[in-house]
Amino acid sequence: ETGVTQTPRHLVMGMTNKKSLKCEQHLGHNAMYWYKQSAKKPLELMFVYSLEERVENNSVPSRFSPECPNSSHLFLHLHTLQPEDSALYLCASSQGEWETQYFGPGTRLLVL
């Protein structure tokens, strides 16, 4: 299933590195989301974009910076992360804001 793709699938980075996660949806949707999935914790919503405008920032630290250049692409720029930021980062999209969401495979991030 290739409706929502994410790259890279795995990423290891040091605390001083800058990296970016990419999400692309091929479903013609207008809303995109970033979630964080940590071990033993529920999925945590990070950011929501609707029609390329950020509509929600769920108290995410500034070391995470999202970018939505168009309705098909969503980026998460990472800078000076902490080891506790290690997690699976999931992208999702939906036809309209908060309609049924379809998820990508995630990027598993390890911060050393």
Next chain:
Amino acid sequence: AQSVSQHNHHVILSEAASLELGCNYSYGGTVNLFWYVQYPGQHLQLLLKYFSGDPLVKGIKGFEAEFIKSKFSFNLRKPSVQWSDTAEYFCAVSKAAGNKLTFGGGTRVLVKP
């Protein structure tokens, strides 16, 4: 604040056994309800959803869920599981349309062959 509880963190059962996973939510108004599944090494997939109408919802792969408004519950069921049902299952709730989706903590299900 809206919350979603999944009672069991881990469930282990044998093939052909019946499965029921509990999900309760805290919001008292109109809700949209979802079950997602994450198979090992795969992405989250929508299993079924309830917006309105018949409270007994049929999903993919033989799963069903029943919305009981008086109990604030949306339990997932499958009469006879297969080894391939080994996965983590997530319940999610939003307040009607246009509202934030809140996920439960997930239940890991292991089906022994």
